[in-house]
Structures are given as structure tokens and as C-alpha cells.
Amino acid sequence: MSYGRFLLKRGLQGIVVVWGVVSIVFVLRFITPGNAVDAVAPLDASPELRERIAAELGLDQPLYVQYLDYLWELLQGDMGYSYISGIEASSMVFSKLPATIELAVASSIIAIGLSIPLGVISATRRHEPADYAATTFSLVGISTPNFWLGIMLILLLSVQFGIFPTSGRAFGFVEAFRIAANQGVGAGADAFYQWLRFITLPAVTLGTYFTALITRLTRSGMLEELGQSYVRATRAKGLPESLIRYKHALRNTLIPVITVLGLQLGTLIGGAVITESVFSWPGLGTTLINAINTRDWPILQATLVVIGTGFVIVNLVVDAVYAYLDPQVVAE
Amino acid sequence: MISPRTLRNLRKELRSSALAKIGIVLVLAMILIAAFAPFIALHNPTNQNLDENNLPPMGFSRTTEETTSEMVNGSLELTNETVYVNATASHPMGTNSLGQDVYSRAVYGARTSMMVGVLGTLLAAVLGVSVGLVAGFYRGRVDDALMRFADVSLAFPSLVLAIALIGLWGRAAVDVPDPFVVFGLVDPVRSALGLPTGMPDSFVLPGTVIVVVGLVNWVWFARIARGEALSIREEEYVKAARALGASDARIIGRHVLPNATTPILVLATIQVAAIILLESSLSFLGFSGTTLSWGFDISQGRAYLSTAWWIATVPGLAIVLAVIGVNLVGDWLRDALDPGIEGEGGV
Numbered sequence: 001m002s003y004g005r006f007l008l009k010r011g012l013q014g015i016v017v018v019w020g021v022v023s024i025v026f027v028l029r030f031i032t033p034g035n036a037v038d039a040v041a042p043l044d045a046s047p048e049l050r051e052r053i054a055a056e057l058g059l060d061q062p063l064y065v066q067y068l069d070y071l072w073e074l075l076q077g078d079m080g081y082s083y084i085s086g087i088e089a090s091s092m093v094f095s096k097l098p099a100t101i102e103l104a105v106a107s108s109i110i111a112i113g114l115s116i117p118l119g120v121i122s123a124t125r126r127h128e129p130a131d132y133a134a135t136t137f138s139l140v141g142i143s144t145p146n147f148w149l150g151i152m153l154i155l156l157l158s159v160q161f162g163i164f165p166t167s168g169r170a171f172g173f174v175e176a177f178r179i180a181a182n183q184g185v186g187a188g189a190d191a192f193y194q195w196l197r198f199i200t201l202p203a204v205t206l207g208t209y210f211t212a213l214i215t216r217l218t219r220s221g222m223l224e225e226l227g228q229s230y231v232r233a234t235r236a237k238g239l240p241e242s243l244i245r246y247k248h249a250l251r252n253t254l255i256p257v258i259t260v261l262g263l264q265l266g267t268l269i270g271g272a273v274i275t276e277s278v279f280s281w282p283g284l285g286t287t288l289i290n291a292i293n294t295r296d297w298p299i300l301q302a303t304l305v306v307i308g309t310g311f312v313i314v315n316l317v318v319d320a321v322y323a324y325l326d327p328q329v330v331a332e
Numbered sequence: 333m334i335s336p337r338t339l340r341n342l343r344k345e346l347r348s349s350a351l352a353k354i355g356i357v358l359v360l361a362m363i364l365i366a367a368f369a370p371f372i373a374l375h376n377p378t379n380q381n382l383d384e385n386n387l388p389p390m391g392f393s394r395t396t397e398e399t400t401s402e403m404v405n406g407s408l409e410l411t412n413e414t415v416y417v418n419a420t421a422s423h424p425m426g427t428n429s430l431g432q433d434v435y436s437r438a439v440y441g442a443r444t445s446m447m448v449g450v451l452g453t454l455l456a457a458v459l460g461v462s463v464g465l466v467a468g469f470y471r472g473r474v475d476d477a478l479m480r481f482a483d484v485s486l487a488f489p490s491l492v493l494a495i496a497l498i499g500l501w502g503r504a505a506v507d508v509p510d511p512f513v514v515f516g517l518v519d520p521v522r523s524a525l526g527l528p529t530g531m532p533d534s535f536v537l538p539g540t541v542i543v544v545v546g547l548v549n550w551v552w553f554a555r556i557a558r559g560e561a562l563s564i565r566e567e568e569y570v571k572a573a574r575a576l577g578a579s580d581a582r583i584i585g586r587h588v589l590p591n592a593t594t595p596i597l598v599l600a601t602i603q604v605a606a607i608i609l610l611e612s613s614l615s616f617l618g619f620s621g622t623t624l625s626w627g628f629d630i631s632q633g634r635a636y637l638s639t640a641w642w643i644a645t646v647p648g649l650a651i652v653l654a655v656i657g658v659n660l661v662g663d664w665l666r667d668a669l670d671p672g673i674e675g676e677g678g679v
Contacts, residue, residue: 013483020484028496143605143655145612148630148648155637155644263486270491274613278634288492289617292499304496308487315487 006323006330014316021308025301026070030063040083079305080298089302093287097306098172100272100283106199107207108268115211116250119218123226124245134215141212146271150205150278157201164201167280170194202279206271210264217260221253255326262318269307338594338669345668352667355660362654366442370510370518370531373436374422377624378532381431386640389426389434390419394639426642428632434642438650441626443535445654448542448611449604455546456607457600460553465584465592467554468561479558482551490548490606491613497544498619505621506537538621541614545607556599560592567591594669601662605655612651626651 037053045053054060058069073079079089122134158166171179176195180188225231226249234244273285280286284303291299323329346352365372388394394417402409419426425435467478485493512518513533522529564570565588573583614620615627622628626647633644 016480017483017487020480021487024484024488028500139656139659140652143659144652145609145616145627145648145655147613147616147627148644148651151630151634151637151644152648155641159638266486266489266492268489270489270613273489273491273495274617277617289495292495300496300499304488304492307489307492311487311489 003323003330007320010316010319014312017312018309021312022071022074022305023067025304025308026067028304029297029301074305079302082299083296084294084299089298092299093284093302093306096282096284096287098174099169099281100276100285102173102199103202103206103275103281103283104268104272106203107205107210110203110207111210111214114207115214116218116254118211119215119253120222120245120250122215122219123222126223131219134219138212138215138219141208142216144208146205146209147274147278149208150201150275153201153205154278165198167278169198169281202275202281205278206268206275209271210261210268213264214257214261217257218253221256222249225249225252255322258318258322258325262315262322265311265314265318269311341668342665345664349664349667351660352664355657355662355664358653358657359661362442362446362657365439366446368512369439369443370512371521373433373439373531374424375433375436375528376531377432377436377440379432379530381427383431384420384423384427385429385431386417386636386643387423387427387431388417388419388640389642389646390421390424392426392642393418396639425646426640428629428643429636429640434629434646437624437629438626438646440532440535440624441629441647441650442654444538444615444622444625445608445611445651447537448545449608449658451542452545452549452607452611453600453603455542456549456603457553457596459546460550460555461557461589461592461596463550464554464557464559465561465588468558469565469580469584469588471562475558478554482554485548485551488548490545490610493548494541494544494610494614495617495619497547498540498614501540501544503538503619503621504540506539507534508537509534536622536624538611538615538625541611541620545610545614549603549607549610552599552603553596556595557592560595561588564588564591598662598665598669601658601665605658605662608651608655608658 037050037057037059040057041050041053051060058066061069077090079093081088082092085092118134118137122131125131153164154166157163171191171194173195176188176191179191222245226245228249231244231249234248235241272283273288275281276283276285277289284307287299288303288307290296291303346356386394396415396417398413398415400411400413402411423433423435425433425438428434428437463478463482467475488496510518510531510533513531518531519529522531561584567587570583570587573587578586611620612625612627612630615622615625616631618628618631620628629647630644633640633642633647636643
């Protein structure tokens with residue numbers, strides 16, 4: 001199979017999964033006690049008013065018509081209107097998306113930037129203090145609930161020492177750019193500084209689990225690769241140790257690391273939900289929890305569809321990178 | 333199921349690994365604390381005492397501003413005074429904003445975590461292993477359909493799906509009588525030890541949470557079981573059983589499942605850790621049927637970070653120790669049994 005055909009096949013599978021995602025969200029509504037009319041209608045609504053509301057929401061139609069309507073509207077990007085605020089669900093969710101993406105990307109950068117060097121050091125200096133420090137860190141890191149870590153960071157760095165703000169988000173990365181463009185370098189630098197101050201604690205909170213996880217994987221992968229016969233062969237050939245470690249062993253280690261990262265994407269998104277809640281970060285997670293607490297079905301539906309679809313898309317990208325690094329995957 | 337060779341490997345690994353020993357000690361301690369909570373707690377974890385709220389833990393003190401007003405020469409004078417609040421021996425880890433004992437709540441929280449962790453994992457394992465074995469054994473259409481379904485449910489992060497399900501279904505909980513209290517064993521022992529009596533006679537089992545964490549984590553078991561079934565079905569002994577006329581159900585139950593136990597066991601351990609973390613996240617966000625939970629206490633302590641840091645700190649440390657213990661046991665099983673599992677189920 002060529003790389004192009006592989007991507008095409010994966011893309012089609014991805015579309016099937018997205019269809020499954022939106023269908024499950026649709027089903028979720030019908031296995032839920034309480035109906036939409038109750039959520040919208042005033043408590044003293046007359047039966048006629050309730051019927052009118054049901055008709056307006058399309059609830060008087062047969063189920064399959066409702067399902068097809070729902071799919072058709074989704075295809076047009078229409079996810080209904082909030083029961084509470086009347087705002088269009090799609091515009092609300094997409095306005096919250098950048099904050100969540102920013103947080104996820106920032107914590108991934110922290111995680112990847114720290115963990116791979118840490119894992120390599122740990123593996124190449126096995127049973128030295130650096131190794132013990134790294135393994136202890138990674139064990140504690142994968143065992144710490146991130147919401148508690150976030151609270152402890154707030155306690156220490158915000159409440160005690162006042163270095164970082166306790167919660168919230170001043171503005172987005174893009175807005176900071178806009179400020180730099182419109183108001184000059186000084187204002188821009190200040191804007192980026194503010195942006196950084198607000199995102200640091202949430203990003204560290206969300207990133208710690210992944211830093212710990214990837215450190216563990218990199219360490220065990222490196223240890224395994226360094227014991228392989230090809231490593232002994234390259235050593236015998238007289239290649240410098242750094243070349244053996246970074247060009248050969250690390251490269252082969254990264255392939256399984258990427259697989260696990262793909263599997264763990266859900267954890268990243270789930271972690272973002274709770275991190276957002278700890279830091280009042282105005283992203284999808286906060287939106288999701290508010291929607292559930294207020295039983296705002298259209299918003300909940302839109303959030304779930306966007307999260308599920310986003311997961312599928314990022315997984316596709318991971319698969320594409322993976323297949324590019326390891327041509328065997330394409331052949332299978 | 334567990335062969336003598338497996339046992340030998342487990343023992344050998346345990347002897348050489350200090351971390352495995354620490355893990356077993358932590359997990360055993362957790363189990364004992366959860367089981368014997370009514371004897372180990374110092375106070376009834378739900379008893380409130382507003383006169384003794386936000387007491388600091390031993391070795392710490394807390395200052396508070398107290399304002400007194402006084403009429404001096406016909407005008408009201410306010411004086412601010414700094415008052416020190418000291419720890420008391422009966423609340424070694426302090427009290428929370430309602431005056432409940434932080435230590436006793438952490439002890440009882442172990443029950444919730446262990447129950448949800450074990451029962452949730454069991455449910456996920458039963459569901460996932462059944463689906464996975466059937467998919468892997470029959471292959472073809474059944475396999476395709478089940479695995480696509482697994483892909484779809486993986487597209488929702490466990491926490492997101494769990495929040496959605498619990499938020500929509502409600503937070504049903506079951507009151508389980510505490511056997512020690514019901515049989516009257518607790519009060520005599522406690523009074524003999526000089527501890528206050530009157531422990532809760534039941535504890536709340538968050539039923540919806542258990543069902544939901546099982547439902548959102550079955551996929552990991554399905555994937556592992558399927559992979560095992562795919563390879564085991566090609567083994568000679570399966571072919572032999574089939575030639576002898578054994579039914580599919582018998583082959584799956586007697587041959588495929590027993591040979592797939594090792595990786596399932598290792599995964600189950602990792603999942604207990606993941607589910608303890610998931611439960612704490614859910615109760616932190618308020619999506620749990622019980623208030624005796626580490627996550628819930630952390631959420632309560634959040635409002636008092638600047639005055640009473642211990643309320644959120646103690647239950648968090650309990651979670652970390654519990655999960656470290658389970659993870660170390662998981663590492664021990666993995667290293668000793670080497671089932672070739674990559675990755676770990678996360679929250």
C-alpha cells in the first residue's frame with residue numbers, strides 16, 4: 001500500500017468513527033431521564049405551550065426523522081441554540097475551542113520538551129542519582145491527580161508567593177499577537193508576558209502527567225533498544241556513543257512512544273476539562289461542565305461532538321506521523 | 333490459571349525489587365484502612381463541630397484576626413487582635429471548615445476509593461473481556477463491528493463521557509450497612525481504646541459512579557482480550573479441543589480465557605489506579621453520590637487555601653500514596669509476568 005492510499009483508508013475510517021461519535025451523542029439524549037421540553041418550558045407552561053415548544057424543537061417528529069434532521073443540521077454546522085442563553089451552540093463552542101487548544105499545546109510542549117531528555121538521561125545513567133530522581137518523578141507524576149497538583153501549585157506559587165495569578169486567562173495567544181501588531185513591540189511584549197503568566201500553572205498542571213508518562217516510556221524503550229544486537233554492532237563498528245544513542249536507539253524508541261501518546265490523547269482532553277475547572281480557564285471543559293449542570297442539551301451536544309471529532313482528527317495526524325516514521329505500518 | 337512458574341517469577345521479582353515491596357505494603361495498608369475504617373478513624377467523619385473548625389494539624393498554628401468593639405466615651409472603638417489557633421491532639425491532621433476531622437475523613441475516603449476502584453475495574457473487565465474474547469475468537473464481521481464500536485467509545489475521553497453520563501443520569505448511591513457497626517463490634521473496641529463512639533452505621537456506595545467508570549473503561553480490556561484471543565485461537569490445543577467436538581463457549585471459557593489471564597490481570601491493576609484517579613476527579617467536580625471521598629474533600633478545601641491549606645492537602649496525599657502503591661504493584665506484575673502490554677489506561 002502506498003502512503004497516499006494508507007492516508008485515504010485511515011481518513012475514511014476516521015469519517016466512520018466521527019459518524020459513530022455523533023450518533024452516540026444523539027442516542028445519549030434518549031437514554032437520559034427528563035426531556036428537552038422540561039428544560040425549556042417555564043414551570044407553569046400550559047399543555048399547548050409545551051406542544052408548541054416540542055414542535056419547535058422537532059420533538060414531535062418520528063425518531064428517524066429527528067436523527068436525519070440532526071445529521072443534516074450538523075453537516076451544515078448547525079448545532080442548535082443554547083436552552084439557557086439562546087446563543088448559537090456552534091459559535092459558543094468554537095469561541096471556547098482556542099483556549100483549550102492553547103492549553104493542550106502548551107502542556108504538550110512542556111511534556112515532550114522535558115520528558116524525552118529526562119528519559120534518555122535516565123536510561124543512559126542507569127542506577128545513578130539522575131536515574132533515581134527521574135524514575136521517582138515519573139512514578140509520582142503518573143500517580144498524582146492533576147486537579148490536586150493544580151491546587152497545590154496555586155497554594156504555593158499564587159497564594160504563598162504571589163508569582164502567578166490563581167486563575168483565569170487574560171487573553172488568547174492570537175490576541176496577544178494582535179496587540180503586538182497594533183500597539184507596537186512594547187505593548188506586545190507585555191501582552192505575551194501576561195499570556196505566559198496566566199497559562200503557566202494550568203499548562204504545568206496538565207503537562208505533568210504526560211511528562212511523567214513519556215519519561216517512563218522513553219526510559220524503558222531506550223533501555224530495551226540499548227540492549228539490542230544492532231547497538232552492539234554499531235558500537236563494535238566504532239560509532240561514537242552519542243550517535244548510537246540519539247540517531248539509532250532514540251529513534252527506535254520514539255515509535256512506540258508515539259503509539260501510546262495517540263492512545264493517551266483522550267486523557268489529555270479529559271485532563272484539560274478538569275484543569276480548566278481548577279483554574280477557571282474559559283475553554284471547552286468549563287463549557288461542558290456548565291452545560292451539564294444547567295442541562296443545556298444543545299451546548300452539551302456541541303461540546304461532545306467537537307471533542308470527539310477533535311480526538312479523531314488528532315489521532316489521524318498521529319497515525320500519519322507514525323506511518324511516516326515506521327513504513328512497516330503502511331505495509332500492514 | 334496461575335502456574336507454579338508464574339508464582340516463582342512473582343517471588344523472584346519481589347525479592348529483587350524494593351519498589352515492589354513498597355507497593356505491596358502501600359496497597360495492603362490501603363485495604364486494611366478501608367476495611368477497618370471504623371476502628372482506625374479518630375472521630376465520626378461526618379460529625380460537625382463549628383467551634384473547632386479549620387483547626388491546624390499538629391505542629392502548625394493558624395492566625396486569625398478577631399475584631400472586638402467597645403464603647404469608649406460614647407463612641408464605638410474597634411480593636412483588631414491577632415489570635416493564634418493551635419492544633420489539638422484529638423485532631424492530628426486538623427479539621428475542615430465544618431469542624432470535621434480531616435484524618436478520619438481521609439480514612440473513610442479510602443473505602444470509597446477502594447470500592448469504586450475495585451468494583452469499577454471488575455465491571456470494566458467483565459464487559460471488556462467478554463466483548464474482546466468474542467470479537468477475537470470469531471473474527472470477521474463481529475470483530476469489525478465490535479472494534480469500530482471500541483474506536484468510537486475511545487473517541488470520548490473517559491472523564492468527559494463519565495461526566496456526561498453521570499450529569500444526565502443522576503448520582504444514585506446505595507447505603508451499605510457497615511458490618512462491624514451492625515454487629516456491635518465497633519463501640520466496645522473504641523471505648524476500650526478511649527476513642528469517641530458513634531461511628532456511622534452505613535457507608536454510601538456511589539452506584540452510578542461505579543457503573544459509569546466500568547462503562548467508560550471497558551475498551552482497554554476489550555482490546556487486550558481480543559489480541560489474546562486472536563493468537564490463542566490459532567494454538568494447537570484449541571484446534572485439538574475443536575477436533576474433539578468442544579463447543580465454542582467451552583473453548584472460549586476453558587482454553588482461551590485461562591490463557592489470556594496474565595495480561596488481563598496486569599491491565600486490571602493499572603486500571604484500578606486509573607479508576608481511583610477518575611473517581612477522585614469525578615467527586616472533585618461534584619459528580620459523585622457521596623461526600624466521603626478524597627476528591628470531594630479536596631474540592632471543599634479549595635475555598636480555604638489561604639487560611640486552611642491542610643483541608644485540600646491531606647486527601648490529595650492519600651490519593652497519591654494509594655495510586656503510587658497500585659502502580660508499583662502493577663509494575664511488579666508486569667515485570668514478573670511480562671505480558672507485553674504497551675501503554676497504560678489513563679484517566
